[in-house]
Amino acid sequence: MSTSEPERDLPVVITPLRLDDLDEVMKIERASFPLPWPASAxxxxxxxxxxxYYLALRPRLSLQRHARLPPLLGYGGFWLFLDEAHICTIAIHPDYRRRGLGEWLLLHLMELAREVxxxxxxxxxxxxxxxAQRLYRRTGFRQVGVRHRYYSDSGEDALIMTTPSLTSPEMRRLLAARRQAVAERLRAWDEELARMQPR
Known part of the structure; x- marks a missing residue:
């Protein structure tokens, strides 16, 4: 999974999720889902x-120290079945949503899926x-079906969504454009955090 040179100045980094992240994962998990996975899962x-395949979204180390950010901002993962990557989870810390972090993480999951x-x-x-549906549509997902009464806590239906081929020129252009747009949002957030730091 590559990181281009202009993206090295962003306030966040993407790394593999580790076992020692589990305490932070469970805090986000319980705050994000009515039916959270247990730590054992x-x-x-x-x-x-x-x-x-699981990725972690972390603040840049200097930001974590000075802006008092948590060590884990989000995580996500997928299961690879033949040529299909089924995204099984994605979550962002509730205090840091609506900043583009979820889309940034999703874009990296999709890139990793293509690479494997x-x-x-x-x-x-x-x-x-x-x-969430708006986020997925922005990154190329489209609804292809419904699983009726899929969620046991509420009986709510699940929409089944899928992408076109991740290797198609159209998807590559879309994902590159989204990555550039989200990187700009993250740089703006970085500037906002810098203004908040004590001098």
Whole structure:
């Protein structure tokens, strides 16, 4: 998974998710989902699932120190089935949403999926989660079906969404454009954080 030179000045970094992230993962997990995965599920995913790929979104170390940011801002992962990457989870710390962090993480998951051999990405999303649906549509996902009463806590339907081929010229252009746009948002946030730091 590559990071271009102009992106090295961003306030966040993407790294593999680690076992020692689990305490922070569970804080975000419980704040994000009505049916959170237990820590044991993540431990299994990180140590025993050869088809699972998980990324962490972290603040740049200097920002973590000076802006008092948490060590983990978000995480996400997918399962690789043949040529399909099924995005099984993605979450951002509730205090840092609506800054482009979720899209940045999703874009890196999609890039990693392509690098490990996926041709398409798929996911399920709650029918009522309109913000997530907008995010997914911006990055090329389209609804292809419905799983009725999929969520056991509410009986809510899940929309099944998928992308065109991740290797197609159209998707490559779309994802490159989104990556550039989100990088600009993150730079603006970096400037905002810099103004807040004590002198």
């Amino acid at each position: 993540y431990r299994h995913e990180l140590t025993r699932n050869p088809h699972g 051999g996926a041709d398409v990405a798929t996911l399920e999303v709650r029918e009522g989660n309109l913000a």
